[in-house]
Amino acid sequence: MAQPSTGDPAALGIQDAPLEQALEQMATATGISLVYDASLVSGRRASCVTDTSPPEALLRCLLAGHPVDYVRTSRGTYVLRSPVRRPPRVGRLAGIVRDGEAGRPLPDAHVRLPDAREFRGTVTDSTGRFHVSGLLPGPHTVVISHLGYRRHEATVYVPPNDTARHEAVLASSPIAADSLFIDADRYGLPSARREADRVPAAPLRAGGAAEVPDVLGAAGSVLGVTASAPYADLHIQGGPPGGHTLRLDGMPVRNPASAGRLLGAFSPLALEGLTARKAGFGALRGNALSGTLELTHDLPAPSDPGGQYGTVRADSRSLGARLQGSATLGDTPVSAMVAGRTSVWDVYQDAGLHDLIDRWSTLDPMLAAAQVSADTSLAGGSLGARTQPSAGFYDLHGALRFDLGPATRLDLSAYHGRSTLGADLVLGQPIGTDLGQTGEEGDGFSLDSSPFKLPTRDEQDWSNTVAQARYQAPVSGRTTATLQAGVSHYRGTAASEVGEVQFTSPSSLRSGAGVAAARQAAHGQEGTSAVTDVLLEGEVDVALGPRWGLVWSGGLTHQRSRVRIGNAFAPQLQHRAHTSRLTTAAEMTIGLGAHVQLDGGLRLTSRPGQGTVFVEPRGALRYDRSIGGLGTVGLSVRGGLYRQFTTQFDLIRDGATAVVPTTRMWLPLTDPLTPPRTYHLAADLTWAPAPRWQIDVEGYRKWQPHLLAIDYPALRGAPTAPAAPTDPSRFIAPSYGFAHGGGLEVAYEGTSLTGSLRYAYSRAERTFPGRFGGRQVLVPWTDPHRLAFTAEVPLGAGLALEATGEGVWGRRWGYRRAYYAYLTPDDLGAAWDERQLDRPETHRLPPRYTLDAGVRFSRSWAGVGIEGRIGVANVLGRRNVADWGLEPHPDGSVSRWTRSLPGRRATVSVRIRY
Structure with a gap:
């Protein structure tokens, strides 16, 4: 031997x-x-x-x-x-990567552990930090690389149930190459990325402490981005739900409703991460009033020898899987990924989702009475008895990448997702007092000893389909070109049905007029909204010098939209449009010394045949520096003019069977409607005083001299059943307002605790056409004060305790949104002045508190990794108030009743990777 x-x-x-x-x-x-x-x-x-x-x-x-x-x-x-089967004791590795000359942190450095099969690799964040968990104890080789620097390699010992720390200092290295591809958004000063907060793949797939993963719900972890209850509509720094755009691989996706983090439009296993761009985003990032959310598909590196694997994930609401691999076709490396997910509602009805639909499919007696003549009313309580909620969703993702040569590649991807929410409604179980006396008759109906029932079906169905191809290649040693073509299609429908009337109880309605009110309130309705976009875009990136660059882009968008919606208060609206837009944008980056960078951009948009060119100048000034023992500081100031040419409008439903409270429509704006515009001014400060700490501070102001909103009084007074398509200017009117706010986030990463604390303040006001006397009022979608925290405590043996909490104060518009949109003094009588429905800012809701807790575990056996989570959402069991409703009584008085958010619920999820 x-x-x-x-x-x-x-x-x-x-x-x-x-x-x-x-x-x-x-x-x-x-x-x-x-x-x-x-x-x-x-x-x-x-x-x-x-x-x-x-x-x-x-x-x-x-x-x-x-x-x-x-x-x-x-x-x-x-x-x-033979292997000894025992749970491994795992450790963690955390570190920071710095520039060897300036000492400043290096973002986007690639970190690999070649001998760790359970870890594929990561990149450093905007402060140069990286974090790896679930490592087997013992020595590990750490390889760190960054474009323009020498490769760093070291051996680090990872202790069991503890965290090893490593600081890497990279020496610069000149690059000699015929052609070189550099993504300009990934390099430069760390503050250049403060306008683009990134949520990596791990948080998207993990979910919260007691929630299943929801891709868009994870955006709520970004400072300044909030998800309003109960349907988790996203808002960026005080903006309305439609004030931002959402893109998947550069293609628009619409209405990816997540139903209070209980449904989701995308499989977390398919995505590489989410990027949120807030106030002051650059000219190359498109047209939007408040910001953008960008998603990208996750593909393995073609040269990754461990890149072939599969993953299966199951939780109480869905079952998902992912397959990926790398191969070589001739001399061309190819990467592929396919992922899918489907709901398990037909097998197991998640209690949280069931409870949400049940609470939000209530037939409101006040709205039902308002839909018939003013001299009829419903007495005694809500007519809504919600039974048989239904929900379902599925999505499919596929992506391919062909590496055709140095810095030359072709990316193909496709996505299709569909979601449904519905409920079969049965009237006759009042929430409040009894519904009058027995034995009454009216409208030919006999009220005998049976409760009044009216089976009703309401369903919302929406789907998105996206496909795109993107080709990029170097044109010269200093220039790279990109060409992308794709199509996106959205379709949403809303439908309700009425069944037969039955009577089986002595408690019913006060009169036959009430029966008529209920029947009209639940009359059958249908609505459709569809949008198709065909895009062709190109981009040229030119490096003018070591710290000078110019990026130019141009594109053509053809859009076709169709809308046909209505309800008991609003006549049926019909609109069709075929429009095209030409856009071009340029942005120059100028380095002013070692620590200062100036970005200036201009975006131009025209609509062929209309003769108007819309100009949007935008710019940013950034400063970064390592200040001795005070750590690293990054500051950015950004601003500009922003417009939106396809606007989302949420038509509030009549409340009869509103499983989803609004019907969404997208309208490309043409004359006489002028695209809305806003002006942004934003500032961000990032301070890393020590390797384990990071502090972020932000502030913003948005001037909104021209907005558009639905004029509900004009809509309710419009003639019914129009014979011709509806002119949008009949029910959409100008508005104006402002928004300002700021936030603070403190993050800490230690051996025994990792967590963050965030506080955000937001205030936004605007006018609402036809309502509230034309004055500016607080908007309903902001959370004026929001305090949130996350914490993770390692317990050893692959276990960790997780907790997230949130408190929200100052919410207004306490009643159901349909009250403010449709009710008038004639509907409420004397109660109108008492309830002050013309002053929604006075209806302050109580604070909302949530606390979620869970235990995460991870194991690895024979190359198979298992990660799971057991948790409890809303541990305290608080019945947080969502909004209020009004309940009329036989004596003419009106009382208030409460609709609450789901209470305590348990969650379980398991992910298996092999």
Whole structure:
């Protein structure tokens, strides 16, 4: 036997060979001493292709998937044996990467652990930090690379149930190449990314402490982005639900409703991350009033030898899977990914989602009475008895990447998702007092000893389909070009049905007029909104110097939209449009010294045939510096003019069977409607005083001299059943307002605690056409004061305790939104002045508090990783108030009743990766 040796690094290339032969080849190449019983490896085969790696990494690669383990003796001999099955004690690695000359943190440096099969790699964040969890204890090789710097490699010992820390200082290295591809948004000053807060893939897939993953719900972890209850509509820094755009691989996706973090439009397993751009975003980022949300599909690197794997994930609401792999077609590396997810409602009805639909499908007696003549009313309580909620969703994702040469690649991707929410409603179980006396008759109906019932069906259905192709290649040593083409289609429908009237109880309605009111309130309705976009866009990126650059883009968008909606208060609206837009934008980056960067941009938009060109100048000034013992400071000031050419309008439903309280429509704006415009001014400060701490502060102001909103009084007074398509200017009118606010976030990452604390303040006012005397009032979608925290405490043995909490204060518009839109003094009589429905800012809701807690566990056996989470949402069981309703009584008085958010509920999720 050869003298025992620690062995030398070696490269290995073995494809489907007998394991015994592969082990001998590896031992010869590395010079190690290897001892094993032949029966352990008999009949087994192995495949392993690696770059130069240490012997232990090669040994693990060969033994992957086999029930064979190894130990190393004190003299260096490797002994193969049967594995010992016990839960591994795992550790974590955290660190920071710095520039060797300036000492400033390096964002977007690539961090790899070649010998850790459970870890594929990560990149440093905007402050140069990285974090890796779930590592087996022991020595690990850490390889860090960054464009323009020398590769850094070191060995770090990861302790069990603890965190190892490593600081890497990278020396600069000149680059000599014929052509070089640089993503201008990823390099430069760290403050250049403060307008683009990124949520990486891990939080998207993990979910909260007690929630299943919801991609858009994860955006709520970004300072300044909020998800309003109960349907989790996203708002960016005081903006309305339609004030931002959402894009997947550059293509628009509409109405990805998440129903209070209980449904989601996208499979978390399919996505690489989410980028939120807030006030002051650049000219290249499109047209929007408040910001943008950008999603990208996740693909393995073509050269990743461990890039072929599958993942299965299950929770109480969905079942999902992902497959990915890398291959070579001829000389072209190809990466592929396919992922899908479906709801499990037909098998198991999640209690939280069931409760949400049940509470929000209540037939409101006040709105029902207002839909018939003013001299009729309903008495005694809500007519709504909600039964048989229904929900369902599925989505499919696919992506391909062809690496055609140095900095040349072709990306293809497609997505289709569909969601439904509905309920079968039965009237007759009042929430408040009894509904009058028995034995009354009216309208030909006899009220005998049976409760009055009216089975009703309401359903919302929406779907999105997206496909795109993107090609990028270097044009010269300093210029890169990109061309993208794609199509996006959205369709949403709302439908309700009426069943037969039945009577089975002495408690019913006060009169036959009440029966008529209920029947009219639940009359059958249908609505459709559809939008199709076809896009062709190109971009040229020119490096003018070491810190000078110019990016130019141009594109053509053709859009087709169709709307047909209405309700008991509003006549049926019909509108069709075919429009096109030409856009061009340019942005220049100028380095003013080592620490200052100036960005200036201009965006132009025209609508062929209308003769108007809309100009949007935008700019930013950024400063970054490492200040001795005070750490690193980054400051950015941004602003500009912003317009939106396709506007989302939410038509409030009549409340009869509003499982979803609004019907959404998208209208491309044409004459005489002028696109809304806002002016932004925003400032951000990032301070990293120590390796474990980061503090972010932001502030913004938005001037909104021209907005558009639905004029509900004009809509209610319009003639019914128009014979021709509706002119949008008949029910959409100008508005104006402002929004300002700010926030503070403190994040800490230690060995025994990782967490963050965020506070955000927001105030927004605007006018609402036809309502509130034309004065500016507080908007209903903001949370004026929001305080949130997250915390993770490692418990050892792959376990961690997680907790998230949130408090919201100052919410206004306390009654159901339909009250403010449709009710008039004639509907409420004397109660109008008492309830002050013309002053929604006086209807202050009580504070909302939530606390979620859970335990996360992770294990790995024979190359199969298992991660799970058990938690409780709303641990305190608070019945947080969502809004109020009004309840009329026989004596003419009106009382208030409360509609609350779902209470305490348990959640379980499991993810298996192999």
